Amino acid sequence: MTSIKDVASRAGVSVATVSRVLNDHPSVRQDTRDRVLAAVAELGYRPNALARSLRTDQTRTLGLVISDVLNPFFTELARSVEDEARALGYSVIIGNADEQPDLQDHHVRTLLDRRIDGLLVSPAGGGSPLMLEAAQAGVPMVFVDRWIQGVDVPVVRTDGREAVRDLVAHLYRLGHRRLAIITGPAATTTGSERVEAFRDAIREHGLTLPPEHIGQGDFQADSGRRATAHFLDMPDPRDRPDSIFAADNLMALGAMDEIRARGLKVPDDIALAAFDDIPWFVHTDPPITAIAQPTGELGRAAVRALIDRVEGRPAPSVTVSARLVVRRSCGESEGKPR
Amino acid sequence: MTSIKDVASRAGVSVATVSRVLNDHPSVRQDTRDRVLAAVAELGYRPNALARSLRTDQTRTLGLVISDVLNPFFTELARSVEDEARALGYSVIIGNADEQPDLQDHHVRTLLDRRIDGLLVSPAGGGSPLMLEAAQAGVPMVFVDRWIQGVDVPVVRTDGREAVRDLVAHLYRLGHRRLAIITGPAATTTGSERVEAFRDAIREHGLTLPPEHIGQGDFQADSGRRATAHFLDMPDPRDRPDSIFAADNLMALGAMDEIRARGLKVPDDIALAAFDDIPWFVHTDPPITAIAQPTGELGRAAVRALIDRVEGRPAPSVTVSARLVVRRSCGESEGKPR
DNA sequence: CTGAAAGCGCTTACAG
């Protein structure tokens, strides 16, 4: 690879001068600047980012650890994160935890070793000593979507409580009384919050959420399938739920797989709703009623917060809200989003 | 950040020794090794990957530039690439071109500046002087899925010709005679190949593919919507296609949006099929007939080829084949995959 | 078995 030395000798100047023109330092005479630029062009020289970062102690790079790349919600989040970061002059390196705390820590470690300027994470599990340590060591960090208790960093998330209440009211209105949920890992905040909101809302209608109606999932499709099978296998039909709320879109996919495999129909045999709205939900049979998050907004706000921290400014936590999008999977004809 | 010097002084050895134990160099006495390791643990020391890479001239990192993160095909590809790379001791940095050649080049440049050991790309556009130059300069590189003519690097892709022929035969058998395609950019190989295969197959049935039945798309959803609107707006109903083949899943999504917006029904009013199979196609209304690629296999083979190049071994191009998965979107009841 | 030293490719305070 051609280095700054090659450019310097070709332009007949010192490497210091080359460095200055590359960094737009004002104190360089126009004609020497021109000579340097010409040499750069002729040699096709590109500065070595590693060397530069080593020297300046900044990489202008953000790390993003997402829970699962195969989940359209996170993929859209990643997209908005990258867009906003690029607009602000940063690049981002993505790590996919695949919902595994170990893999998540692997990525956090790798990212830290690369000396990224800041870390954005949507934690896959519960506590992570590694991340706690990093936060305490002063690594600029912010949580998106999910967060870890006891780690004191800003959180950018959506509060789905209201939307979940709306969903439960919607189900109740349509006559459903035996509501069930397929939840994410209790160790994740979104996992526990969504069940709690669901349970609270159910109570408001004088109903209960029995333990058998809480299917333990892990936010991935297979677990949605298994939990649904469990519900449908309950011996006494009167115990079986008449509606399922999947706490994310992938588990809803799994639920649909299982329901279809048994020749059952949504919503006639069982109602289905999901947290996270995705474009495909419009075209499924039937269209799925879902809770939509302002995903792009979330990603952009998270990046801004992180860059604030990186550049030494304070950054507040931010909470946006979700909304229920009624379609046909709980019964009744298609309504308009409220 | 704590550096190798801190570890050295704490352990009472030189930095050279610390470096040796970190790199598992055999010639270190067990007890000094222990002392060093203890110091590393006490300080929570993590080597600076930038410094190491600068010195060793290798990053053990691969760059992957994909055409569109929002496309489930690429997201699955990225997932398998990352998995295989990690298994082989490499990490990967992903860049999302969003189907824009400029953005693609931006990422290639950034990746090159970071001195990644090798580059995996699924080119968004036609020729890229930047990539041609990099290839000529000896940067280990391989193309996945799509490739660029005239750039001499291994290509790992799937050949969809046979599957497209099967699809056309399937459509013909069901009585469709006015077949149309929504294609990707002609500058991309998958864009041009899929139309060609489609056209050739149509000819075999004594039919033709008139220019008005070729909708120009860009592999993203909106373009699928527009192309479909165009087809449906043709003044003379006898000119309107009776079936649409979308060259990727996102354009199929757009087509469904448009068809549904007009109150039309698949397959009764118009048949629909797509290149790339995704889990949602099982649950759409109706389930979509699609051409499935062995995506994971593609990603893994691409990584192996790239690492072969990186480590100085020759790497062959590899071509896998696709298969038609018949569902109900072209008419007729659900068949089994052939 | 271990250390001193050179050097990877940059940036930047210090002189001039």
Next chain:
DNA sequence: CTGAAAGCGCTTACAG
């Protein structure tokens, strides 16, 4: 306005 030199955090050939 420009250059010589130090130094970022590592690795590794060379001595001992």
